[in-house]
Amino acid sequence: MKPSTKNTIAEIEKDYDFQAGTREQVKAQIEKFVQERNPKVNIATAANAAFIDRMTTLVMERGGHLIADDYNFNAQQANSPSLKPKPQAPAKPNREDERARIKAALFVPSPLPALRPESYGQFEPAPGVVAERVSYATDYGLRVPAIVYRPRQLPAGKMPGIVVVNGHGGDKFSWYSFYTGILYARAGATVITYDPIGEGERNLQRKDGSRQHDRTVDPPEMGRRMGGLMITDVMQAVSYLAQRSDTDAKRLAAVGYSMGSFVLGITCAVETRLNSCVLAGGGNLDGPGGYWDSSSKLMCQAIPYKTLLFLGDRGAALYDLHADRGSTLVINGTADDVVSIPRMGATFFDDLRKRTIALHGSEKNVFAVEWNQGGGHRPYWLTRPAALWLQKHLHFPNWTESSIAAMPETHILEWAGKGHVVIDKLYATELREGGTRALGTGFPAIPHDDMNALPVERWNRDKDLYVYETWLKEAKARCTEK
Secondary structure, eight states, rough: OOOSSSSOOOOSOOOEEOOOOHHHHHHHHHHHHHHHHHHTOOOTSHHHHHHHHHHHHHHHHHTTOOOHHHHHHHHHHHHGGGGGGGOOOOOOOOOHHHHHHHHHHTTSSSSSOOOOOEEEEEEETTTTTTEEEEEOOOSTOEEEEEEEEEEEEOOOSOEEEEEEEEOOOTTTSSSHHHHHHHHHTTTOOEEEEEOOOSSGSSSOOOOSSOOOSSOOSSSSSHHHHHHOOOOOOOHHHHHHHHTTTTTEEEEEEEEEETTTHHHHHHHHHHTTTEEEEEEEEEOOOOTTTTTTTTTTTTOOOOOOOOGGGGSSSSHHHHHHHHHHOOOEEEEEEEEOOOTTTHHHHHHHHHHHHHHHHHHSSSSSSOOOEEEETTSSSSOOGGGGHHHHHHHHHHOOTOOOOHHHHHOOEHHHHHHHHHHOOHHHHHHTTTTTTTGGGGEEEEOOOOHHHHHHHHSSSHHHHGGTTSHHHHHHHHHHHHHHOO
16 A cells, blocks of 8 residues: 555555564554554654554554554544543453453363362371372363372461472472472471373373373364363362361462473462462563464463463463462573573563553562572472572461571482482483572482372272373363364
8 A cells, every 4th residue: 555645544455464572572563564654644642652552462462463454443543533532541450350261261160170089098208297199180070199298297277288380291200399398398388299181190101201291282272271271280289278177278379390380370360269379490471472472382381372362461461460369489590591581581570570560550469580590490499589488478387587598408419319319301400400409408219109199009990080091082072173
């Protein structure tokens, strides 16, 4: 089309696509687009600036796509004062509606399934710590096997509770899962660790590190259902802790690492029973075409995150919901190349906090940021800064801030070598998990099979209630896309 010779924004005849980027980058493209087609238009006027802001939001919501009808309708409003709506105060997000939309988009059941917890005995993995073998129900008719750690000597009052959400290839057998269980049980907490779908006792061959849930299954709805299952598993773990007579339902936290940080980025926005959340090795919820949208892990990351484009500024929208729920800590290593932290840097989080504060209306409960200088991809909730932060929110009965500050540390790479503890070879390095300085000393290497939740004969009988293949069959049967 020819450039407009009038001091108004001309309509366009077709849709256009823009490159993905930050809001500022997309806005700059929109400004250039408008100015090139309307050289006499002053894009700095209030009406035209509002038009460009509106177009920026719509383009970001649609993954870079500009629809001509949207553009032309909003251009008419900018051009014609009589069509402009009266100024109104900025609308506050309807958070319960947003939570309902997120859960519906990812097929999270509402209400949640009946929990139907079962127990299979207990053992003592370390002096003063009891580990209970349990399972609980989740969606698709499945069950989740779990190990629950608690102090042998229960405190006078109820204990806080913690849910551990693993990274890729991790499960309740992973070193950081049982280390977390023992560490925070010593603090006087109830800690639940479980197998994600396709791992451990939720794998038909009982394999750890299978990454079975990463297998791409068409249509894309299956990815939304996978993301929803992972969220539901966490919410059911919260339900499990909340129903225990020894655990305080108002002092519940969830901690997630890597993929687990992504799962909690969404879960902690919709699960309002959580007091606090720690996102380690992630939490960098970026925009269209960014790290999470372009993840090679389509089923559990890229597809679920793209599904939430309707939120607009997804990072700020999700963290606004976090702040409405409670407190969140995002803790990363400055050299974490797994989730692109060196490329994004501290300025990314500074900008994300500003946008979240603007949306939330105040700084109250907006996520805190903590850095480990020179550290890589690690489960940082095991470190002193995260433990101190959790102490402020959960009030561990056996710890104080002073006792945490004085606590010795364990160098995980040395500990694993001496104790023959298995660490994924990609992460058994000083930069990554091996370099973790975890709180506490004297942690045993728990024999692998001790952490089976179900007796082998019971698992053999009921394995279809646990494994990935059952989810695949049931999810396909429910799938509405072809």
